[in-house]
Amino acid sequence: MANLSVNLCGITLKNPVIGASGTVGFGREFNELYDIGTVGGISTKGLTNEPRLGNPTPRIAESRGVILNAVGLQNPGVEHFIEHDLAWLKSTGTAVIANVAGKTLDDYRAICERLDGLVDMVELNISCPNVKSGGMAFGIKPQSVEEVAKIAKSALTKTPLMVKLSPNVESIATNAKAAENGGVDAISLINTLTGMAIDIERRRPIIANNTGGVSGAGIKPIAVRMVYEAAQAVKIPVVGMGGITCAEDAIEFLMAGATAVQVGTANFTDPYAMPKIIKGLNEWCDRHGVENVSELTGVLTLNQR
Amino acid sequence: MKDYLATIVENKKIANGVYSITFRVDEDVQVRCGQFGEIAVGGSHLLRRPIAICKVEGKHITFCYQVKGEGTQKLKEMSAGAQLNVLMPLGNGFFVEESEQKVALVGGGVGIFPLISVLRQYRGEKQISSYMGFRNKAAVCMLSELSKANKSVVVSDDGSYGAKMNAVQAFEADLAAGNRPDVVLACGPMPMLRALKQVAEREGLTCFVSLEERMGCGIGACLVCVCAMTNGANARVCKDGPVFNAKSVEL
Ligand SMILES: Cc1cc2nc3c(=O)[nH]c(=O)nc-3n(C[C@H](O)[C@H](O)[C@H](O)COP(=O)(O)OP(=O)(O)OC[C@H]3O[C@@H](n4cnc5c(N)ncnc54)[C@H](O)[C@@H]3O)c2cc1C
Ligand SMILES: Cc1cc2nc3c(=O)[nH]c(=O)nc-3n(C[C@H](O)[C@H](O)[C@H](O)COP(=O)(O)O)c2cc1C
Ligand code: FES
Numbered sequence: 028m029a030n031l032s033v034n035l036c037g038i039t040l041k042n043p044v045i046g047a048s049g050t051v052g053f054g055r056e057f058n059e060l061y062d063i064g065t066v067g068g069i070s071t072k073g074l075t076n077e078p079r080l081g082n083p084t085p086r087i088a089e090s091r092g093v094i095l096n097a098v099g100l101q102n103p104g105v106e107h108f109i110e111h112d113l114a115w116l117k118s119t120g121t122a123v124i125a126n127v128a129g130k131t132l133d134d135y136r137a138i139c140e141r142l143d144g145l146v147d148m149v150e151l152n153i154s155c156p157n158v159k160s161g162g163m164a165f166g167i168k169p170q171s172v173e174e175v176a177k178i179a180k181s182a183l184t185k186t187p188l189m190v191k192l193s194p195n196v197e198s199i200a201t202n203a204k205a206a207e208n209g210g211v212d213a214i215s216l217i218n219t220l221t222g223m224a225i226d227i228e229r230r231r232p233i234i235a236n237n238t239g240g241v242s243g244a245g246i247k248p249i250a251v252r253m254v255y256e257a258a259q260a261v262k263i264p265v266v267g268m269g270g271i272t273c274a275e276d277a278i279e280f281l282m283a284g285a286t287a288v289q290v291g292t293a294n295f296t297d298p299y300a301m302p303k304i305i306k307g308l309n310e311w312c313d314r315h316g317v318e319n320v321s322e323l324t325g326v327l328t329l330n331q332r
Numbered sequence: 333m334k335d336y337l338a339t340i341v342e343n344k345k346i347a348n349g350v351y352s353i354t355f356r357v358d359e360d361v362q363v364r365c366g367q368f369g370e371i372a373v374g375g376s377h378l379l380r381r382p383i384a385i386c387k388v389e390g391k392h393i394t395f396c397y398q399v400k401g402e403g404t405q406k407l408k409e410m411s412a413g414a415q416l417n418v419l420m421p422l423g424n425g426f427f428v429e430e431s432e433q434k435v436a437l438v439g440g441g442v443g444i445f446p447l448i449s450v451l452r453q454y455r456g457e458k459q460i461s462s463y464m465g466f467r468n469k470a471a472v473c474m475l476s477e478l479s480k481a482n483k484s485v486v487v488s489d490d491g492s493y494g495a496k497m498n499a500v501q502a503f504e505a506d507l508a509a510g511n512r513p514d515v516v517l518a519c520g521p522m523p524m525l526r527a528l529k530q531v532a533e534r535e536g537l538t539c540f541v542s543l544e545e546r547m548g549c550g551i552g553a554c555l556v557c558v559c560a561m562t563n564g565a566n567a568r569v570c571k572d573g574p575v576f577n578a579k580s581v582e583l
Binding site: 056089092098 | 335372377379380403417419545546547548549550551552553554556558
C-alpha cells in the first residue's frame with residue numbers, strides 16, 4: 028500500500044484524483060455507483076452567482092478519441108449549491124473544490140466572497156470556451172489573468188485559490204506565471220480546446236452552439252505538454268488534466284509536474300474510471316517501489332538534444 | 333443502476349437496418365419499462381450509446397437498435413461471446429397508474445422498442461391498444477410481440493404495410509371510432525410527438541412521451557442531455573426522464 032495522499036497548497040487530498048468540473052456534477056449521481064468519498068476531491072460544476080440555463084441542445088458530440096461539449100455553464104447558482112449540496116458533499120469526505128465562473132470582475136469577487144471559508148478550495152474558471160461571458164475573456168491575455176486572479180485572491184481570506192487555465196492561448200507558461208503573480212495558490216489545466224464537428228448530411232455543426240470544447244483521451248499529449256510548460260514556469264502547485272483515462276495517464280501528468288490530477292471525460296466512458304485510477308496508482312507505486320505518490324511529481328528528465 | 337460486463341448471446345437482424353442484441357449478465361436485473369441502458373461500444377468511441385431496454389428475461393437483456401452511425405455499426409458487427417459494458421437500468425421509465433385501465437401505445441420508428449417493454453410489463457393487467465408506424469414494409473418488426481396487445485394497429489408511411497398513415501393518425505382514427513384510452517404512452521421522432529401532444533391536449537388525454545437527447549454521463553451529473561420544461565426550467569432526459577408528461581415539456 029503506497030501512500031497516495033498529497034498536499035495541495037495546504038489541503039490534504041487522500042489521493043491525487045479529483046473529479047473534473049462539469050463531468051461529475053456535485054458528486055451525488057456517481058455516489059450511487061461508488062462512495063464518492065474515496066475520491067481525492069470533487070471540482071463542482073461551474074457555479075455562477077445566478078442560476079443559468081445554459082446552451083440549447085445538442086450540447087455534445089463525439090469525434091474519434093475525443094468529445095466536444097458546449098453545456099454553457101448550466102448551474103443552479105451558488106446559493107442553491109450552498110443550501111442543497113455543499114454539506115452533503117463535504118460529509119462524504121472528499122475535498123470540495125468550488126469551480127466558479129463569471130462575466131465581470133465583480134462577479135468573480137462576489138462569488139469568491141460568498142464561498143470563502145465554506146469550501147476546501149476555489150477553482151476559478153476563466154477558460155470556459157462555450158459561453159460568450161464564461162470568463163474566457165479573462166483567460167486569454169496574461170494581464171487579465173493576473174487581474175482576475177488578484178481580485179479573487181483578495182476576496183478569499185480563508186480558502187485557497189486555484190486558477191484554471193485555458194489552453195486556447197498564445198503561451199501557457201506566460202499565463203501560468205501571470206496567475207502566480209496574481210497571488211493564487213495553485214493552477215489547474217487544461218480546460219477544453221475549442222473545436223467543431225460537422226454533420227455532413229445536414230451540413231451543419233452537430234453542437235447547437237456550433238463550436239464546443241474538445242476533451243477526452245485524444246487531447247492528452249497536448250495537455251501533458253502544457254502541464255509541463257506551466258509547471259516549469261511557476262513555483263506553486265499544478266493540477267493537471269486532459270484525457271486521463273487510466274493510472275498510467277495520471278502518472279504522466281504527475282511526472283510532468285502535477286501535484287494532483289483531474290479526471291473528466293473518462294467518467295462518461297467508464298463511470299468507475301476514478302476508483303479504477305486510484306487503485307491503479309496504488310498498484311503502480313507498489314510495483315515500482317514508490318512509497319509516496321507525491322514523489323512522482325516533476326521527476327521527468329528531458330532527453331538530451 | 334450498475335455497470336454490467338455483459339456477454340452477447342445473440343445479435344441478429346430483425347428488419348431493414350434494425351438489429352436485436354441480447355446480452356447475458358451475471359444477475360437478475362430489475363427493470364421498469366421505458367428505462368434504458370448505456371452501451372459502451374469501445375475503441376475510440378468515448379461516449380456510450382443510450383438504447384431502450386426492450387426485453388428482460390432473468391439474466392437476459394435485449395435491446396433493439398437501428399444502425400445510424402459508427403457506434404451502432406460497430407455494435408452490429410459484434411458476435412455472440414463478445415463482452416461489452418452496459419450501464420443500466422437508467423432513467424425513470426413509464427408508469428401506469430392503478431386507475432388507468434386502458435392504455436394506448438403510440439410509437440414510430442425506433443420509438444417502438446421502449447413501448448414493447450411497456451407491453452411486456454402490463455399485458456394481461458391492462459387493456460392495451462398499440463399503434464405503431466414504420467417507414468415501410470422492410471422496416472416492420474416485432475409483430476409477434478405487438479400481436480399480444482389487446483388491439484394492434486400497424487401502419488406505414490408509404491402504405492407498403494397496413495394503412496398509409498403515421499402512428500398518430502392511426503391513433504386518432506381509433507379515437508374517433510370511440511376507443512378512448514385512460515393514458516397514452518408514446519415514443520418516436522419529435523414531429524410525431526409534437527403532433528401527438530396536440531391531439532392529447534385537444535382531447536384532454538393524459539399523455540407521456542419518451543424523449544431522445546445526446547448524452548454524456550447518462551446518470552444525471554453532466555447536464556448535457558437536458559430538455560426544456562414548460563415551467564422554464566431544464567430537466568435531464570437521462571435522469572428526470574426519458575419519460576415526461578407531455579404537458580410538462582416543450583416539444
Ligand atoms: C433514452 C434513449 C433511448 C433510445 N433507445 C433507442 C432504441 O431502443 N433503439 C435505437 O435504435 N435507438 C435508440 N436511441 C437512439 C440511439 O441512442 C442513437 O441512434 C445512437 O446513439 C446512435 O449512435 P451511433 O453511434 O450509431 O451514431 P453516431 O452519430 O456515430 O453517434 C455519435 C454520438 O451521438 C449520439 N447520438 C446520435 N444520435 C442520437 C440520438 N438520436 N439520441 C441520442 N444520442 C444520439 C451517440 O450516442 C453518440 O454519442 C435512444 C436514445 C435515447 C436518448
Ligand atoms: C461536459 C463537460 C462539462 C464541463 N464543464 C466545465 C465547467 O463547468 N467548468 C470548467 O472549469 N470545466 C468544465 N469542463 C472541462 C473539464 O473540467 C476538463 O477541464 C476537460 O474536460 C479536460 O479533461 P478531460 O479530458 O479529462 O475531460 C467540462 C468538460 C465537459 C466534458
Ligand atoms: S447525460 Fe449527463 S446529465 Fe444526462
